[in-house]
Amino acid sequence: MKRNLTIGIDVGATTIKGGVVDIVESKILSQQKVDTFALRGPSAVLQQLNLIIKELMLEYRYDEFTGIGIGAPGIVDNDNSTVKNPPNFTDWTEVNLGEVIKKEFNLPVVVENDANAAALGEAKFGAGIDYQNFLFIIWGTGVGGGIILDNKIYRGPFGGAGEIGHTTIDYNGPLCNCGNRGCIESYIGQRYLSERTRQKLEQLPKEAPQSKIIQLVKGNLGLIEPYIISVAAEQGDPFAKEILSEAGNLLGVAIASILNVLDLRIVVVGGGISAAGEYVFNAITKSVRSRVLTSIKPDVKVIPAKLGNTAGIFGAASLVINK
Numbered sequence: 001m002k003r004n005l006t007i008g009i010d011v012g013a014t015t016i017k018g019g020v021v022d023i024v025e026s027k028i029l030s031q032q033k034v035d036t037f038a039l040r041g042p043s044a045v046l047q048q049l050n051l052i053i054k055e056l057m058l059e060y061r062y063d064e065f066t067g068i069g070i071g072a073p074g075i076v077d078n079d080n081s082t083v084k085n086p087p088n089f090t091d092w093t094e095v096n097l098g099e100v101i102k103k104e105f106n107l108p109v110v111v112e113n114d115a116n117a118a119a120l121g122e123a124k125f126g127a128g129i130d131y132q133n134f135l136f137i138i139w140g141t142g143v144g145g146g147i148i149l150d151n152k153i154y155r156g157p158f159g160g161a162g163e164i165g166h167t168t169i170d171y172n173g174p175l176c177n178c179g180n181r182g183c184i185e186s187y188i189g190q191r192y193l194s195e196r197t198r199q200k201l202e203q204l205p206k207e208a209p210q211s212k213i214i215q216l217v218k219g220n221l222g223l224i225e226p227y228i229i230s231v232a233a234e235q236g237d238p239f240a241k242e243i244l245s246e247a248g249n250l251l252g253v254a255i256a257s258i259l260n261v262l263d264l265r266i267v268v269v270g271g272g273i274s275a276a277g278e279y280v281f282n283a284i285t286k287s288v289r290s291r292v293l294t295s296i297k298p299d300v301k302v303i304p305a306k307l308g309n310t311a312g313i314f315g316a317a318s319l320v321i322n323k
């Protein structure tokens with residue numbers, strides 16, 4: 001029997017992940033990953049994309065494939081094909097990625113921003129399946145997101161909607177990558193959170209009990225990253241738990257503003273750091289509830305994403321079907 005297979009590709013700054021997805025069965029049949037080579041320029045990245053797609057297609061019949069969906073960082077134009085200024089990609093201002101891949105494989109190709117693709121993945125196959133409207137947050141290296149309205153991604157008139165990481169929570173706050181001050185990302189993005197944790201550890205009074213974080217990095221505070229903080233928290237370390245609860249509280253400040261503007265009630269949170277556990281979700285929920293308008297308050301729900309790092313692959317694959 002002929003199946004309807006779709007290829008879903010998730011382009012990251014270091015790795016390109018891809019899968020062959022059977023949409024009807026909601027299953028990833030096989031997966032591959034390759035290096036992105038983002039620092040070598042667009043042609044190197046395109047070569048890697050070709051490579052992973054070829055590898056993925058190898059085990060299947062060509063006529064079973066209905067198309068290729070690609071999630072990429074940066075802003076994706078309304079043509080769902082052109083990718084503009086992906087951060088950490090050398091010499092990449094504007095590349096019509098979709099057209100290049102389409103020529104190579106002679107299949108329909110749909111490109112979408114990576115966070116939007118992950119949001120769509122959760123909407124169709126994951127935590128958002130029961131909700132027509134929700135805010136999706138991906139909390140990892142940065143803070144990204146997607147807005148799902150009526151089961152569709154809200155892209156904005158120019159394709160750039162959903163930049164939740166640059167919601168200001170303090171107009172005098174720390175300088176952010178984007179040039180603005182006090183964005184939520186400049187508090188809880190991977191690099192910023194690690195740095196703040198290091199500073200706080202250094203400021204702890206000598207007689208305070210030693211945090212597990214210090215043991216986990218063997219005394220080298222330069223090695224602190226959110227993953228380490230969440231491992232320490234899981235082991236019951238009160239300092240690590242406090243760091244993550246505080247980060248959750250701050251994220252809640254940003255989320256509350258967005259819910260108020262969009263009249264949304266449901267928030268799905270995914271990404272590496274969100275795997276840290278219940279106390280992070282409790283902190284986010286408490287913070288959001290205390291700040292949203294009264295009309296929204298009783299219905300607010302903050303729920304963990306379900307698909308982990310396969311959300312991007314599922315979402316990218318489903319782009320083809322939605323077109």
Ligand SMILES: [Zn+2]
Pocket residue numbers: 165166176177178179180183185186
């Ligand atoms: Zn910013």
